[in-house]
Amino acid sequence: MAKIIIGFVGQLSSGKDVCKKYLMEKYGADSTRFSNVLRDILNRLYQPITRENMQDVSLDLRNRFGSDILARVVAQDIRNSQTEIMIVDGVRRLDDIDCLKDLPGFYLISLEVEPKTRYERAVLRNENVGDAEKTYEQFLIDGEREAEKEIPTVMAAAKYHINNNGGFDELYAQLEKIMTEINK
Numbered sequence: 001m002a003k004i005i006i007g008f009v010g011q012l013s014s015g016k017d018v019c020k021k022y023l024m025e026k027y028g029a030d031s032t033r034f035s036n037v038l039r040d041i042l043n044r045l046y047q048p049i050t051r052e053n054m055q056d057v058s059l060d061l062r063n064r065f066g067s068d069i070l071a072r073v074v075a076q077d078i079r080n081s082q083t084e085i086m087i088v089d090g091v092r093r094l095d096d097i098d099c100l101k102d103l104p105g106f107y108l109i110s111l112e113v114e115p116k117t118r119y120e121r122a123v124l125r126n127e128n129v130g131d132a133e134k135t136y137e138q139f140l141i142d143g144e145r146e147a148e149k150e151i152p153t154v155m156a157a158a159k160y161h162i163n164n165n166g167g168f169d170e171l172y173a174q175l176e177k178i179m180t181e182i183n184k
Contacts, residue, residue, distance in 0.1 A: 006107050008089055010110060011152075028083065030081045055147045067095045097154060
C-alpha cells in the first residue's frame with residue numbers, strides 16, 4: 001500500500017491535534033508537526049514554549065534558511081517514517097503545501113471552527129505557557145500574528161473541509177468519510 005500523508009490546516013485550536021490522535025489510534029498513523037522543530041530548539045535553549053517564542057524562532061529560521069525550511073524538515077520526517085499513514089499537524093503557509101504537495105499520497109484537510117469555540121478549547125487545553133489565562137481578545141490577537149496570516153488561504157487550498165463546531169462524534173464521522181474516500 002502506498003503511503004497516505006494527511007496534512008491538517010486550521011486556525012488556533014481548531015482540532016488538528018484531536019484529528020491526529022484519532023487517526024493514530026484508529027489507523028496506527030505516525031505524525032509530525034511543524035512546531036516540533038521549534039519546540040526542540042526552545043527546549044534546548046531552555047526557553048519557555050510560548051506561541052510568541054515559537055513564532056520568533058520560526059521567523060528567524062525561515063529568514064536564514066529559506067521560507068520552506070520547516071516544510072523540508074517535515075517532508076524528510078515523512079520520508080523517514082515507516083508507517084503507511086503519516087499525519088502532518090499545523091500546515092500554515094503556502095510554502096508548506098508547495099513542498100508537501102509533491103509527496104505522493106498527500107491530502108490537505110482544513111478544519112473550520114467558530115472563533116469563540118476555538119478560544120474555549122484553547123483555554124481548556126492549555127497547550128502553551130499562558131494559554132489558560134488568555135482573554136478572548138488576546139486569543140484573537142494571537143490569531144493575527146505572522147504565523148497565522150496565511151492559514152485562511154491555505155485552508156481554501158485544501159481538498160477536504162471539516163466543520164468542527166460540533167462534538168467528537170460529528171468530527172470523527174467526517175474524518176471517516178474522508179478516509180474512506182482517500183482509501184478508494
